[in-house]
Amino acid sequence: MSVEVASLEKNTKVSVKQPDSPWRAALRRFTRNRLALMGLIILIFMFLICFIGPLFSPYVLNDYDLEVKNLAPNAAHWLGTDKLGRDILLRMMLAGRISLTVGLIATGISVVIGATLGALAGYYRKGVDTFIMRTADIFMSLPGLPILIILGAILSDLKVDASDRIYFLMLIIGVLGWTGLARLVRGQILTLREMEFMQATDALGLRDRRKIFRHLMPNVIPIIIVSATLGVAGAILYESALSYLGIGVVPPIPSWGNMISAANNMIDFRKRPWLWIPPGLCILITVTAINLIGDGLRDALDPKMKNR
Amino acid sequence: MKQYIIRRLLQLIPTMIGISIIVFAISALVPGDFITAKNSPTMTLEKAEQLREIYGLDKPVVQRYFTWIGNMITGNMGDSLQHKQPVTKVVNNYVWNSFVIAFFSLLLSWLIAVFAGVFSAKFQYSLFDKLVTLFIFLCMSLPSFFIGLLFILIFSINMGIFPVGGMTTAGLGAVGWEHIKDVAYHMFLPTVVLTMLSTGSLTRYFRTGMLEVIRQDYIRTARAKGLKERTVIFKHALRNALLPAITLLGFELPALFSGAIILEKVFIWPGVGQVYLESISVRDYPFMLGFTIFLAVLTLLGNLLSDVLYGVADPRIRLK
Numbered sequence: 024m025s026v027e028v029a030s031l032e033k034n035t036k037v038s039v040k041q042p043d044s045p046w047r048a049a050l051r052r053f054t055r056n057r058l059a060l061m062g063l064i065i066l067i068f069m070f071l072i073c074f075i076g077p078l079f080s081p082y083v084l085n086d087y088d089l090e091v092k093n094l095a096p097n098a099a100h101w102l103g104t105d106k107l108g109r110d111i112l113l114r115m116m117l118a119g120r121i122s123l124t125v126g127l128i129a130t131g132i133s134v135v136i137g138a139t140l141g142a143l144a145g146y147y148r149k150g151v152d153t154f155i156m157r158t159a160d161i162f163m164s165l166p167g168l169p170i171l172i173i174l175g176a177i178l179s180d181l182k183v184d185a186s187d188r189i190y191f192l193m194l195i196i197g198v199l200g201w202t203g204l205a206r207l208v209r210g211q212i213l214t215l216r217e218m219e220f221m222q223a224t225d226a227l228g229l230r231d232r233r234k235i236f237r238h239l240m241p242n243v244i245p246i247i248i249v250s251a252t253l254g255v256a257g258a259i260l261y262e263s264a265l266s267y268l269g270i271g272v273v274p275p276i277p278s279w280g281n282m283i284s285a286a287n288n289m290i291d292f293r294k295r296p297w298l299w300i301p302p303g304l305c306i307l308i309t310v311t312a313i314n315l316i317g318d319g320l321r322d323a324l325d326p327k328m329k330n331r
Numbered sequence: 332m333k334q335y336i337i338r339r340l341l342q343l344i345p346t347m348i349g350i351s352i353i354v355f356a357i358s359a360l361v362p363g364d365f366i367t368a369k370n371s372p373t374m375t376l377e378k379a380e381q382l383r384e385i386y387g388l389d390k391p392v393v394q395r396y397f398t399w400i401g402n403m404i405t406g407n408m409g410d411s412l413q414h415k416q417p418v419t420k421v422v423n424n425y426v427w428n429s430f431v432i433a434f435f436s437l438l439l440s441w442l443i444a445v446f447a448g449v450f451s452a453k454f455q456y457s458l459f460d461k462l463v464t465l466f467i468f469l470c471m472s473l474p475s476f477f478i479g480l481l482f483i484l485i486f487s488i489n490m491g492i493f494p495v496g497g498m499t500t501a502g503l504g505a506v507g508w509e510h511i512k513d514v515a516y517h518m519f520l521p522t523v524v525l526t527m528l529s530t531g532s533l534t535r536y537f538r539t540g541m542l543e544v545i546r547q548d549y550i551r552t553a554r555a556k557g558l559k560e561r562t563v564i565f566k567h568a569l570r571n572a573l574l575p576a577i578t579l580l581g582f583e584l585p586a587l588f589s590g591a592i593i594l595e596k597v598f599i600w601p602g603v604g605q606v607y608l609e610s611i612s613v614r615d616y617p618f619m620l621g622f623t624i625f626l627a628v629l630t631l632l633g634n635l636l637s638d639v640l641y642g643v644a645d646p647r648i649r650l651k
Contacts, residue, residue, distance in 0.1 A: 058464065161349040164634075166585075166626040168592060169607065170357065173619070176611050177361050260474055264593055267476050268608075286480045293488055303477035310472035318468070 049245075052323040059319020065312040069305070073119030082110040096297050103297040105285070115302055118277035123309070125193050125272070126259035132197025133258075134251045137204030138243070142235050144205070145212025156209065159202040167199060171261060175270030185276050192271055196258050204250045211243045245324035252317035256310045263306050279306045332642070339635050350627045351400055358620055359392045399620065408621035413613055418621040422603060428498060429590035429602035432518055436525035437583055443530050445573070448537025452545065453564060463534065470531025479524050479597035486520060493520050496599030521598040525591055536579070540572040577644045581637025585629035 043051065053059060088108035096103045102111035144155040174195050178188055215221065216239065224234045265271030266280025274281060282302040286292040291299070390398070402409055408418035416424075451463040487495045494500070498517050499510070544550065545568050553563045590604025599605075603622070610618040 058468075157345065157349070160346050161353065164346060164350055164627045164630045165353065166589065166623060166630065169611075169623055169626065170354075172592070172608065173357055173361075173611055173623075177357070180361055256472060260472075263474050264476060267474075268593070268596075280474075283474075283477055283480070292480070292484065296484060299477075299480065303474065303481065306474045306477060307469070307472060310474070311468050314468050314472050 049323040053319050056319040056322060058315050059322075062312040062315030062319065065308060066316060069119065069309050069312065070123065073116050073123060076116040077113055077120075080110065080113040080116070082113045093295060095295075102301055103295070105298055106291075111282075111297060111301065114277045114282065115279070115305060118279050118282055118302060119305060119309075121189065121272055121276060121278045122259055122262060122280070122306070125189060125196070125262045125278070126255045128193045129196035129200070129258040129262070130251050130254040132194060133200040133254055134204060134247060136198065137201035137250075138208050138240070138247055140201065141205035141208030142212050142239060142243075145209040146216055146231070146235050146239065148213070152209070155205070159205050162199065163202045165199070168261070168264065170199065171195060171265055172268065172270065175265050175268070179270055179273075185273050189272055189276065192262065192265070196261050200254060200258065204247065204254070207246050207250060208243050211246060212239055215239055215242050249317060249321045249324060252313060252320055256313040256317065259306065259310055259313070279303070332639075335642075336635070336639060339638070343631050343635070346631065347628070351403070351624060352396070354620060354623050354627070355396050355399065358616055359395075361614060403621075403624065408624075409617035411610070411615055411618040413610060413615040413618065418618050421606065421618060422622060422625065425601060425603040425606050426588055426590070428600065429595065429604055430587055431514075432522050432525060432591065432600065432602065433587045433589075435518070436522045436529065437587065439522070439526045440530040440533055443526070444533035444537050445569070447530075447534045449541055449564060449569060449572075451534075452538045452541035455542065463538070467531045467535050467538075470527050471535075473528055473531075475524065475528055475591070476593045476597050478527065479521070479594055482520050482524060483597070493517075496597075498601050518600075521591070521594055521600055524594060529586075533579070536576065537572060540575060541568060544568045544572045574644050575641075578637040578641045581633045581635070581640055584633035584636060585626055588629060589626050 088104075090108065092104060092106050092108040094100055094104045094108075100110050100112065102115065104110055105114070140155050140159075144152040175192075178191055183191060220238065221234070224238050229238075262271050262278065263280030263283070266273075266278045267284050269281070269284060272278035272281055279302040283299045285295075285298040399409070406419075410416060411418050411421045414421045447463050447466075451457075451460040454460055483493075483495060487493045494517050496517075499513050500517075545564075550563060550568055553567045554560075558567075588603075590602045590607060592604035592608050594600070595602040595605040596608060607619070607622050609615075610622070
């Protein structure tokens with residue numbers, strides 16, 4: 024009880040001062056959340072290692088050197104080498120680039136589709152709404168992973184080039200993931216469009232496009248940010264699962280998931296854990312960090328959840 | 332209520348049609364078919380054509396869709412090309428293996444989640460709460476296959492406590508109680524991993540629900556009456572915190588029967604998920620399509636069930 028009283032007093036003191044802008048207040052709430060900050064630091068660190076780290080590596084990607092194959096971690100190769108004598112640390116950093124990029128862009132695709140369709144459904148209601156939300160229902164009821172696996176198998180059958188495949192993968196994961204955000208955005212827009220500022224835009228005679236993208240969308244940006252952050256975590260997990268099954272990102276391009284598929288070989292699995300444990304930990308750490316950030320953002324951006 | 336359920340069931344029809352078209356279209360995109368995927372060296376072009384005719388693979392896509400959907404409506408999912416048995420029978424053969432794991436991990440994860448959620452809400456900001464929160468996030472971020480592999484390496488290969496995979500010890504041929512013990516021994520690790528995967532978000536759910544409830548006035552009243560803290564938390568608060576969770580049970584429905592595709596592969600568990608994965612790689616269309624539709628139907632029914640349960644559990648919600 025006493026804690027609550029104390030926090031109330033603190034709040035009243037704060038409000039006497041110059042009120043913060045909503046974004047600044049959100050930033051303050053976010054930085055007070057220690058777990059979320061930790062996540063952010065870890066994620067930044069991960070990005071730095073993956074994108075800048077390879078520049079300092081004395082090795083080159085796909086540089087086969089059979090004389091140093093299957094080495095355990097040592098001074099020259101910090102995480103050892105694989106059966107072709109490639110440096111695992113370098114491969115892992117480059118794999119991180121791929122996995123992070125796939126996660127980010129796939130989520131970007133989901134967000135663009137989800138936010139746009141959600142806004143259209145919420146703004147136009149009636150037929151448009153029914154059509155879009157019915158489609159969303161259909162997509163939501165599709166079993167996600169199985170469909171991704173089938174589509175991945177199709178990519179393998181079509182013999183898509185390994186580097187083009189990454190783009191298809193982003194597209195597939197992105198297109199299948201738009202429904203959740205669309206629902207959230209639609210719900211918000213439905214209430215927002217009845218508010219007074221929208222009457223003002225009516226009075227000004229603005230065009231629909233301007234009303235939706237300039238006046239309604241900015242109000243749903245907090246939801247979009249939170250949902251997108253958590254979406255990146257999900258997309259990275261999907262990509263890694265597909266790559267592990269050999270139908271996501273395929274060799275010679277490394278990704279964390281396909282590096283783990285080294286464990287499918289019994290000898291590598293038992294005797295050479297340095298081949299597959301480090302990339303697995305990378306996935307775990309990165310996804311945890313992103314989830315922590317997403318949760319912190321939700322608390323920071325949604326004032327209703329402040330007390331949790 | 333009855334009217335509501337009937338209307339919802341009718342609404343499922345267009346959704347099902349949409350799903351069936353998408354699923355069929357995707358599978359029709361696959362170049363190559365069961366015959367080419369078999370990749371048999373003795374297969375001549377003529378023989379392949381003959382086989383395609385027998386399996387009906389030579390017909391145009393649209394015609395194949397209508398044949399298939401017509402059969403589906405009458406409950407005939409066709410014969411699995413790979414198992415040479417009706418799809419429904421193959422599903423029935425394997426789905427229970429998946430169900431056992433899913434069922435126990437459901438029980439375990441609800442049990443753990445309720446306790447962890449309640450205590451971390453009760454002692455909010457305590458060390459226990461912080462540890463639980465971190466654990467929740469780790470569980471929500473686990474790549475299932477990696478954690479499965481890691482557990483096999485640690486517990487089965489290095490420590491030798493658990494079997495490496497499979498469902499029974501090869502050549503043991505145990506029956507009765509011995510068989511059950513053998514299976515339990517094999518299912519321990521996969522069940523633990525599956526439980527970890529679902530416990531995270533559940534715990535979070537209970538923690539949030541509990542935090543909301545214990546701030547309410549009636550809880551203060553209960554304490555003021557001088558009730559024991561245990562009675563307040565577990566009898567008065569938990570009941571209301573559990574209420575919205577009933578809807579989650581509906582969403583768990585598909586997971587009980589869908590099989591954990593990736594985990595079953597990792598643990599070589601003979602469940603329906605692994606059979607499904609295999610059916611995709613050998614292009615066993617009838618099974619692949621039939622089971623995908625089966626999963627979609629379960630998802631839809633699960634959603635409906637959770638809405639209905641919500642109405643039953645909370646009299647403030649009126650279903651129209």
